[in-house]
Amino acid sequence: MELIGSTLTATYARPKTSHFLPAISTMASSYRGTQPALLMNPSANLWRTNSYYKSSSLVPTAASLQRENLDLARAKTMFYPSNRTALTTRYTPEDWHKSNQNNYRESESSRKSAERLRKDTIRLMQDKEQLTRRTQESTSKNIGERLNDIVFWKSELSHEIDSMVTEIAALTEVKRRLDRALAETEGPLQVSQECLYHREKRISIDLVHDHVEKDLIKEVEVIKSCQERMRRHLDRAVAQLAANRAAQHELERDMSDKVNAQRIDDRCHHLRNTSDGISYYRGIDRLDPALSVPDSWSRFTDDNILQSQSQRAASHKLRDEIEILLSTTSNEMWTQFNSVNVAFTNRISETADAKSSLQTHLAKTLQEIFQTEMLIESLKKALRDKENPLKVAQTRLEERTRRPNVELCRDNPHHRLVGEVREIEDTIHKLQERLREAEGALQILVKAKVSLEHDLSIKANSLFLDQERCMSIRKSFPSMPRLVGYA
Template sequence: MSAQVLVSRPPAPQTVPPHSLPVRSVEAPYNTGESSSSGLATSGFRTAKYLLEEWQQAGYTSFYQAFSDRDGSERNRHEAKQLAAEMEARAQRSQADSTKKLGERLLDVYYWRAELEREIRDVTAETHLLLQCKNRLQTALDATDVPFIISTDNLHCRERREGGELVRDGAEIELIKEVELIRNVQELLRRTLEQTIQQIRMNRDAKEKLEMDWSDKVEAYDIDDKCGRHNNQTTDIQFHHNSSKLEDNASTPESWAQYSHDNIYRAERERMASINLRSLIDNILQDVSEDLRSQCDNVNSAFAKRCEEVEDAKRKLEDHLNKTLKEIGDQENNIAALKQAIKDKEAPMKVAQTRLYQRSYRPNVELCRDPVQFRLVSEVGELSESVEFLKQKLDEAEQSLRNLEDTRMSLEKDIGNKANTLFIDREKCMTHRTRYPTVVKLSGYQ
């Protein structure tokens, strides 16, 4: 080390020829002649040498230079040793501080990794629950096809009612309400299903972001953990030039933490939206199932009431038909009696007219308008009038019989129509409605 320290030292004295030595002038004493002669005799030798003081000064200079060099070398060695120790301690402190900061960084990475794992589990579980709700919505939507088919089939069947039975009654009004309700429910379920699918997609996007962030943190944790395990005795350490530069695209601790925070916040927001949507789906499925079953009960009640009304009307019509048939029989007997009564008047008419005819042959003055003649004429008039009354009554009876026959036919037709209506409502509609889905099925459960 001392060989590298540059020390300013005087040049060593060199042997030079006498003629090149400087001539030192010596002043002679002012009052001695011997000194002058002696100086002349030795002048050549004296000028070729250093003075004793110069020799001594040169020795002192050499001694001082050697001492100075040794002292500088010792000081340099001490400083170098102290510097090496300080640098070693500094290097150890720096390495320890870096290791400590790596440990702190590992704690930060582990914290955010754990938070990401927790949020990933929560989002995954929530997405699974939302998928179940989606399946329930799809099942409920498929289940509404059966009520819609039943309701429309009931309406089409009731179009086959005949005559006056083709009426817009309470059952038909409730059926139309049911069809409209089912259409609205289907539209609501379709919109909710689309919203659920969109929410599932957003949940999966948020989960993908979390998983990518988690994967990066796992890799960064492994790298930092490996870096934290490096020490001076590690065998796989080596020089990496230009590794100490900062990358242009490197993030700051604040932006790094904010990135994970934003991902978690977005996932939590989507998870809360998913929870709210699941609650909405539960309410929707419960409401629509109850509404559909309630409307189904209303339709069934309307059908039952209508069937009772038709059955009562049919029973009354049958009673009237029986009475009409009895009256038709009585009227037929009455017509027969009237005809017989008219026929029975023929003989008295013949007798009265024969009497009048024979008495018209009385001679001369015997052709008298006696009381007998007046009575016979009156009898013929009474018989003719009776016959006319009987014929008039006969006409009325025959017209009444025709009316009764028309009424019978109308009653029989009405009874047939009502029987057809009862068959449609009871055997077709109400039997078909027994296949109406239950509340559990309409709620989306299998």
């Protein structure tokens, strides 16, 4: 900004967006001869007429005749593609007109800018003139009103600073509870994961995807989801605390400035013509464009207060959301925890019932194995008991074959002995078949016994994992107050 009384220096600048030719300068260096261009490109002047090269003499000379012949040769070859390129280096009339129009627009824009600057300067000079005509009484009155305004805004700032300090303390406490609640979720998550790891040690048929495993997986997902929401709200709380402290810093800085301003204005308000310390300060009455005006001064403090109130409202809303989040996440985790415990209880009961049934079947199987073994021993004894009667019958038949001559008769004793041998052999055959069947049944019973014992070991292992390993560590699940960050 130019000071009053100083001359303004006009500056001319070429528009950056112009794609036309630059303005023609009036300096001598802007005038260039055409001879270098002709030497570099002899075909550059092919567009000129023949009269351009004619001599002023009416009598043709040898040089002029040679030049005319050269012009005819050039005219004949000017339409070849290699020579047409020389014409493209020339400016067209449209370019000339556009350059002129661009210069006109630049000149008009510069004049308008200068006119606006002149009017603004005149208005500024008038304002300064009015400012210098104020009387000392009016100035004292204005300073007194200014002091009242400062006192008012100081009270508003003080009230807002107190409210912001209270809000920062409340949000800090909620953030601390959220930190504790987030830390408390690590224990339940580790318990759920350990339960899943322990249940992976189940054997054979008990390694099933049952309701307990489904609820445990869901519990891990619920806890991780709660942790993610807590982390997001924790990040928001950290950012909100930073915004609150920034707003508090602006309020305190504004308050400090107003305290200093009140002290200075109060001293100025009490200055009189007879006061000590008054003196000349040349140039102090010049307007500094960086200074604020009453509207911007009050608006600055009002904006700081509004910004602080906005941050306090956002902080209060965030605190409510965190309270709701803590209550919601604790209820979700406790609900899922109870659901998993119920599933564990049901599964343990089912496994215990299955184990009891297996033990009952095993006892019956062992009893049946014992009876089958006794039956096999009885069959073997019966077979042994049939050996001597068979030997007696066969010995009798063999002895009676030694009867001489006609005495070798197939009489009733002979038929009876033959029937007895066949009857005993048939009995032995049936007893042997029954013995094989009994031995096969015994093998099946032994296999069933082994299977039942294996299943019993599986059920015992599952009961140990679910009841001893999993349920014992699930007793360390945190209480509701700890999940909401109070403990």
